[in-house]
Amino acid sequence: MVQGNNSIENYAKGLLKLALSKMSAQYDWQEAVPNTSEERIVQMLVDNQLDVVWYATTNALEEKLLPVRIPLYRGLLGYRVMMIKKGSQHKFEGVRNLEDLKRFSLGQGRFWADTSILETNGLNVVKVLKYEGLFYMLDGDRFDAYPRGVHEPWSEIQRYPDLALDVEQNLLLVYTNPFYFFVNKSNPELAKNIEQGLRIAIEDGSFNEYFINDPTIQDVLQKANLKNRIIIPLVNPTLPALTPVNDKSLWFDPYAD
Numbered sequence: 001m002v003q004g005n006n007s008i009e010n011y012a013k014g015l016l017k018l019a020l021s022k023m024s025a026q027y028d029w030q031e032a033v034p035n036t037s038e039e040r041i042v043q044m045l046v047d048n049q050l051d052v053v054w055y056a057t058t059n060a061l062e063e064k065l066l067p068v069r070i071p072l073y074r075g076l077l078g079y080r081v082m083m084i085k086k087g088s089q090h091k092f093e094g095v096r097n098l099e100d101l102k103r104f105s106l107g108q109g110r111f112w113a114d115t116s117i118l119e120t121n122g123l124n125v126v127k128v129l130k131y132e133g134l135f136y137m138l139d140g141d142r143f144d145a146y147p148r149g150v151h152e153p154w155s156e157i158q159r160y161p162d163l164a165l166d167v168e169q170n171l172l173l174v175y176t177n178p179f180y181f182f183v184n185k186s187n188p189e190l191a192k193n194i195e196q197g198l199r200i201a202i203e204d205g206s207f208n209e210y211f212i213n214d215p216t217i218q219d220v221l222q223k224a225n226l227k228n229r230i231i232i233p234l235v236n237p238t239l240p241a242l243t244p245v246n247d248k249s250l251w252f253d254p255y256a257d
Contacts, residue, residue, distance in 0.1 A: 011214050012054040015072055016181065018210055019197030045184055052190070056113070056179050058238045066185045069244050070198045071178035074211060074252035078177030078236070080114075081224060082106075082145040083153045085138060086164040092145075095171055098122070098232050105143040107134045113238065114147065117175055121234045139163040147173055150220045172229035172254070175236040176245055202249055211252075226254035 013031070020027055044050045045065060056077060057067055084092070095101055102122055108115040110127040118125050126143040128134050135156070138146050145168060148156065157165045183191045201207035211217055220226075231254075244250055 007216055009054070011216065012072055012181070015198075015207070015210060016052060016194065018201055018206060019194050022197040022200040023193050025193055045182065048184055048186075051183060051187070052194070053182050054179060055182065056177055057240060057243070058113070059240050061182065062240050062242075064185075065182040066188060066191050067240075068181040068183070068191050068195045068198070069178070069242065070195060070202075071180065071250055073179050073217075074250065075176060075178060076151075076217070076220070076252050077149055077179050078175045079150045079224075079226070079254070080147040080173035080175075081150055081153060081229075082147050082168040082171060082173070083135075083138060083157070084145050084166055084168045085141060086166040088144070089166070089169060092168050092170060095232075096230060098234070101171070101173075101232060104145055107137055107143040107146045109134070116238070117234060117236055118147070120237045135160050135163055135165065139165060150224045150226070151216050154219070154223055167223075169225070170228075170230055172226060172231050173234055174231050175234040176239050176243060177236060178243060229254075 017029070038055065041050065041053055042055075042061070042064060045053050053065075054072060055061060061067070082092075091104075095104075098121060102124065105124045105126050106118060107126050107128060108118060109131060110129050115125055115127060126137070128137060134146055137143060139160075150172075153167050157163075157167070181191075181194055183194070198207060201210070212221075
């Protein structure tokens with residue numbers, strides 16, 4: 001059984017099917033759609049009520065579950081552009097590095113993992129409890145910018161047409177944030193088969209073809225102008241030590257052709 005149903009989960013399920021199609025082992029496919037929290041879904045995997053889940057990894061998750069250490073989005077979920085107040089682009093024109101960015105205040109959810117990452121890197125974070133409030137606070141000049149995943153800001157701006165919001169044009173915040181498949185620790189054979197299938201898909205090009213043709217990724221590549229942005233690298237303090245950061249075949253390169 002596999003978890004849920006939204007754009008990320010549809011992507012993950014399709015990639016899981018691609019990986020398993022490369023293997024001779026046969027698996028029954030049964031979808032579960034638990035409308036519940038990450039904590040509950042993780043516990044369902046621990047209790048063998050689910051077989052596979054997918055999340056951005058942390059040390060805490062890797063202690064409970066067995067990760068398949070191949071990033072499903074090739075690290076793209078660690079790429080952040082900034083939502084800003086319309087008309088304020090000029091304020092960011094001189095920003096070239098992390099030190100420059102420290103002059104600005106950034107809005108984030110109080111309990112988001114991204115918040116601790118930004119703070120660890122010395123950035124000035126305004127923390128808010130309610131997700132919806134961040135858009136109104138940005139419009140009201142309560143902070144300078146609102147970092148969002150590269151797949152998020154354009155659709156969010158459309159949802160708030162009465163607010164004066166825009167996407168900053170030049171900067172790209174980047175930290176290592178792999179999004180993995182996880183299985184129960186008692187099921188290493190399933191983890192091995194998923195990893196082997198993904199590696200075959202990487203070698204034969206079908207993984208990258210699937211990635212590039214995903215509608216969400218297409219949207220990012222068309223709108224985010226990644227190749228022409230200034231990269232500001234950030235340290236991720238929650239990154240597990242066994243993350244395969246040096247395997248270039250696993251990670252998306254925004255400057256590649």
